[in-house]
Amino acid sequence: EDQVTQSPEALRLQEGESSSLNCSYTVSGLRGLFWYRQDPGKGPEFLFTLYSAGEEKEKERLKATLTKKESFLHITAPKPEDSATYLCAVLNSGNTPLVFGKGTRLSVIA
């Protein structure tokens, strides 16, 4: 069974304090790993898809990386508006939908 574990569950940072969120996975043949951002009371918003180990993608202060066992979402010099829950999901080689992790709740304090 595919599994996705995100850590930490919650993270509190000072504005400008860079850090990383982790998404570790076990999946039968990874087809893709997805990162989403979710603001309170809203639906998840797509950020990135990574397809193979070594791949990196960037968007503003966010950079996602992928290895064979995990993905990291690096946040450089975060701002309060980066506060959100970040969700990770994996797609396996079969014909089944995404499997989501439980998310990391990020708070950035000014």
Added chain:
Amino acid sequence: DVKVTQSSRYLVKRTGEKVFLECVQDMDHENMFWYRQDPGLGLRLIYFSYDVKMKEKGDIPEGYSVSREKKERFSLILESASTNQTSMYLCASSLSLQETQYFGPGTRLLVL
């Protein structure tokens, strides 16, 4: 631009009522999904559909049914609402199962 809409942002219902949640997408996507999201439990898949009139059970289908009569519309039905169905319900759509899912804004349902 990608657009998934849900019929209500907030809904309050009584135990035993039949509840309809509707989702519409304008991207001509084949696949549509219904999730519920609860604190500490994350997103859990209720049902998904890969074509008109086709449906598949997700991880927690008990107490729910779905309907997809048109490609753009996917309805979630609570036949007899119960308090343990109080939750945030999220609809999503994707071009195929292998593609990115795009989510609607969510419906927060309270069953009293």
